Amino acid sequence: MSTMKRFFHHFTLRLIALFSALLLWFYIAVERNYETKLSLPLRLVNIPDHLIPTTPIPHFVTAIISGKGKEILLLHFASAELLLNGESAVIGLCRLPLNNRTVSLSVQTDVRILSIKNPVELLLPFDAKISKPIRVIPSLTLSSKRGYTLIGTPILVPETVTVIGPRRLVAEMSDLQTLPVQATGLTHDTTFSVPVRIPDLFGIEIMPARVNLHIAAGALVKHRLDNVPIRLIDAPPDSGWALNVNTLSFTIVGTQEEIDAVRPERINAYVSYTRFRIEQQTEIEPTISLLGNVEWSNLEPKTVHLVKQH
Incomplete structure (x- = not known):
């Protein structure tokens, strides 16, 4: 065997040995138990159907967790969340403690939550959840092509949407607008699907979120x-x-x-x-x-x- 061939033969064997050692190290590392600090998204669950929070909860919570390395690693790839049990909520300001009895992981795993470090509790106001039909007003800039004309008044379907949210906020709402619609050079009947402008208020949900706008046009x-x-x-x-x-x-x-x-x-x-x-x-x-x-x-x-x- 030539010197060059012996060199590549030994080099290949060394690479295989190094790769095998890395695989063995990684296997041992992910099978080992760890206790570590992890920041995960927080979501409120099990709220009574007739209640709704009126302020947002923290986006992330720091938890001390324990488990095998591979299970902890999988939490990142599974987009795991921390679920805070809100079944004890009542109307008014509620104190919700965050610990390993009230918080759980959103994915099936053997990882255990040992404690919550930050925050350790939430002071969260709740209000009654109500729904109310609200009229929608289109925000329009329309024009027809020369020799054509717009016919009648644009029609929204549906004319109202259902607004769901905290009683104090929903009760004060009288109407909603669509996002601005601009259409020029119209020559025939046209229908647009238009989003309803969502108020910048926490806890407000609109159903449906879009309405159909029918505009009639024809030749003069x-x-x-x-x-x-x-x-x-x-x-x-x-x-x-x-x-x-x-x-x-x-x-x-x-x-x-x-x-x-x-x-x-x-x-x-x-x-x-x-x-x-x-x-x-x-x-x-x-x-x-x-x-x-x-x-x-x-x-x-x-x-x-x-x-x-x-």
């Missing part, structure tokens, strides 16, 4: 209306005055559904006799009242005036 349609009756109002019965025209023509703009719903007899077109007297004008633009979001333009005639009846 133009339609010409002729022979729409116009009235003179507020004129004294014996004044002898009348308008110079009996009907008007104008263009209406809206969605197809809105246009189809417009009837000449349901249009309120008028001029007030009082305006002629107060404004001292001989020609006045008529007032036209339409239902819904329908708009009008291109009025003919643009103005009217008074004429004396014979």
Whole structure:
């Protein structure tokens, strides 16, 4: 065997021996019993269903634990928590001791809790847990594309959510808002799933946490209306005055559904006799009242005036 081959042969044997020694050391280390200090997350459990804490508990608690090295090591990988038994809680300020009788581990393990070092007890206020339906108000910035329009009022489904939490906080709540929604260039009906803004209050839960927002949009349609009756109002019965025209023509703009719903007899077109007297004008633009979001333009005639009846 050459010198180089003997070198690599001996080097390989040494590596195998070293690796075997490390494995043996690790096995002995993890099988040995240890007593150590460990900081773990704390969670409150077994609280009576009708109660809820009104302030947060510490995120982490320092405990003295005992067990085999491998079991302690597994606590980290299993995301173990310390569970504080809250079954003795009542309304008001409660003293909850932290020790090996009231605190347990959240995972199945042979590790034992010897004591809790910090904190050793909690002074925690509790209140009655109540639920209440609360109205949701959308926070919206909406616009349609040119030639289109938004139709009606956006609809939330559901319109209310259930708020669960401490009685003192829930009783004072009147409404909630969604997170801001901004939608531009809308051309058709659209639905968004929107989160409800959760108040910055401890112990508040909202169900459901999201609502559906339905926004209706559609194309604008133009339609010409002729022979729409116009009235003179507020004129004294014996004044002898009348308008110079009996009907008007104008263009209406809206969605197809809105246009189809417009009837000449349901249009309120008028001029007030009082305006002629107060404004001292001989020609006045008529007032036209339409239902819904329908708009009008291109009025003919643009103005009217008074004429004396014979």
